Amino acid sequence: MQSSLVKIKDSASVFDAARKMKDSNIGSLLVEDSKVYGIVTADDIVFKAVATRKMDSSVKDLLSKPLISVSMDADLAEAARIMGEKDVKRLVVKSGQKIVGIVSQKDIIRISPSLYGVIAKRE
Secondary structure, three states: OEOOOOEEEOOOEHHHHHHHHHHHOOOEEEEEOOOEEEEEEHHHHHHHHHOOOOOOOEHHHHOEOOOOEEEOOOOHHHHHHHHHHHOOOEEEEEEOOEEEEEEEHHHHHHHOHHHHHHHHOOO
């Protein structure tokens, strides 16, 4: 789980988001206005901005929302099941209403490779 949460304003440019990800060595950023409401990933930048030549877009134009989350108390199998059902690569991890981290497919597969089939299941 990524516990160092890096945020970006939704009005930031695609370039600023990419630079922040590179500088922080991460693949996603939490997107906020007055509060966190979405996530933007490296894939979002590549597929929604670069590949479509919309580099003048703001983060708001690319982000994935609503945030899909899992409780900090959930086990890996539950996180994998949610990822498979929702077809997402990352989940926001919450303790109550507070965001405490982000868990990725790579995190789960690294810890428990047997859960790959659960994540890969698409409904």
